[in-house]
Amino acid sequence: MPRIIRVRDNLYATAFTLMKLLPARYIIDKAEATGVVTPGTPIIETSSGTFGLGLAMVCRLRGYPLTIVGDRAIDHDLRKRLEMLGAKVEIVEDEGGPGGIQGARLARVEELRRAAPESFVPQQYSNPDNPAAYRVVGELIAQALGTVDCLVGPVGSGGSTCGIASSLRLSSPGLHLIGVDTPGSVIFKAPEGPRVLRGLGNSLVPGNVTHSAYDEVHWTTPGEVFHATHELFSRHGLFMGPTSGASFQVASWWAQHNPDRTVVMMLPDEGYRYLSTVYNDTWLREQGITPAPASSGPRLLERPHQVGETWSRLLWGRRSYDEVSGRPSHEEADV
Structure with missing residues (x-):
């Protein structure tokens, strides 16, 4: 806190x-409570920052094998801390696909999940x-x-x-x-x-x-x-x-x-x-x-x-994503 x-x-x-230790622990707590995660369940997640570090702390203390899929934004010191906590770190490159580097990381997470269907993916970007x-x-x-x-x-x-x-x-x-x-x-x-x-x-x-x-x-x-x-x-x-x-x-x-x-x-x-x-x-x-x-x-x-x-x-004004225009009008483009 x-x-x-x-x-x-x-x-x-x-x-x-x-800060990211809070959702990392909460997500694992909920997964344990619902039986989605049991002793030894592999955890796979995408992160190049502090969510991965928080998750590595929780997984180390509770005995879950963890794979973090990140990119080159993971600096040497952070990677060392993740590995000291027992996490396996995979680095992916942006191959120009949809979603940029995050898209590439998520695609690799999905590959790993299909290879280990018993695994749990916290899905920090979409998990409520x-x-x-x-x-x-x-x-x-x-x-x-x-x-x-x-x-x-x-x-x-x-x-x-x-x-x-x-x-x-x-x-x-x-x-x-x-x-x-x-x-x-x-x-x-x-x-x-x-x-x-x-x-x-x-x-x-x-x-x-x-x-x-x-x-x-x-x-x-x-x-x-x-x-x-x-x-x-x-x-x-x-x-x-x-x-x-x-x-x-x-x-x-x-x-x-x-x-x-x-x-x-x-x-x-x-x-x-x-x-x-x-x-x-x-x-x-x-x-x-x-x-x-x-x-x-x-x-x-x-x-x-x-x-x-x-x-x-x-001034976003509590509008939805679709309600806010992200492109210039034809008039603006002509100017």
Whole structure:
């Protein structure tokens, strides 16, 4: 469970050591309770980040053989930790198929599942137990703070933002939910492309993203996010990862512009995994990234196809995926 920390006047942090441990444990608990998972059942899942790490912890403690299908975003240190916990790690490449690298990973998971039909696949992107796992976090926040006006969090699988918002809206029905994404991600209909920021965004649209839950979407870029990640530690003593920095960047801006509202930002994991990357000047130079604050606030968009290489936002308005136009009209295309 997270710590709830007051960062400034109307801004609070929900700070996790490892947020994805919560849904990993919850999904396995439910599978055990229903008899889907029994002693020795092989577990197969796709992850290149902290969900895989949380799942590896649970499987190690409970004796389940685990295979993690990931891609080259799994850095050396994370892979070593997964293997120390007994997980087998498979790395796949993007062969240009539908869904990009996530699609390739899911295709490999399906191959492994067919070869071992007795196995269990947690399916973090589509399993409703993922968002359900966060109900207790919403209850914790409501108990600590009372009415919450705005929740800000990064969106990858959709489980945490949708799950916590659903729980909070039981006591704060007017809650304003802001999802934080990154250019190149297709979750909210922006153009697909390469993504330097990992842990948020996706090359496919996860089933656990309830688009009609979001009031607003922001797309943040690496230089701004890495600066915000550093600032979160240097100014507030919160040593967190880059998805936390993205959440902090957006939440700080929104809280400043809405000083009479109570804002809660989600900080998914601590920064130790990122010492050789986000907190490493040499790595940043090699990537051609200079951490710097946004020169101004986010650019307001009318449609997702306008997402570019600067911080931008769209008033999503709790619309479904199909209700939001992701392409320019013929008139705009002609111009």
